[in-house]
Amino acid sequence: MSIDTHVYTRVLRRESHDSRTAPAVVTASLLALLLGALLVLGIWMIIDERVATGVAEFLSGRHVAFDVGGVALGGGIILLLLAILLIWLALAPGRRDRRSRSTDRLAILVDNGVLADTVADRVAEAEGLDRSNVSVVVGRTRASVHVTPTSGVALNPESVREVARETLTAAGFVSEVRVRIAERGVVS
Structure with a gap:
């Protein structure tokens, strides 16, 4: 086999299979957005003590107008579905026609x-x-x-x-x- 044959094999494989870039970019963007929101919340808690008190009450479960268990279950189901989707995208063949x-x-x-x-x-x-x-x-x-x-x-x-x-x-x-x-x- 010549060097050209290895190049041809790589190029043909790349051109006949879909890229996984889009799911990776969406996942990285969502994680960056979540981390950015946490950073803004942390800075806001340092500046305003009322926000820090509200977050502490929320995390301790006092003065919450909704069911924390239901929210945790819903969030867990959403994260599980997202994980299944990402695993499927990673393992699916992704062949082009x-x-x-x-x-x-x-x-x-x-x-x-x-x-x-x-x-x-x-x-x-x-x-x-x-x-x-x-x-x-x-x-x-x-x-x-x-x-x-x-x-x-x-x-x-x-x-x-x-x-x-x-x-x-x-x-x-x-x-x-x-x-x-x-x-x-x-x-x-």
Whole structure:
């Protein structure tokens, strides 16, 4: 393996996976806001003794107009849900709808939508259909082809599957192909 191959691998991985920057920035911003509020409250308690007395009474549980246990339970539930969300964001795969491949000389990154359009164009051309009658969705492991034939013209699902498979193979991205042909055709 050359140095370029390692670079290609790193770049393709970075471009095919979502960044975790947004959740990290939101979490850091919330923590900075909370710490800033605590700093302002601490300074305010030093300046004004009535605030310090009010905070002391609140923390001791005297002269509180609401249930401290209920507030603590609600806050705990909110923090638990936030923790579960952040753990899920950290562990979820975060893949983008892109496929990649590389050789010693180049690296290719293709959006699944581009592959789907290519397969749809090729199927429409091979079967003699209008392009608007063919829709394709390319996923990570399979491609799904939906064809609406012209009324009175029968289509062979195997020929559609073979054209789609050949197109994906020619592009270098092999997938399982599922074909669905609509029962009712359209008038041309």
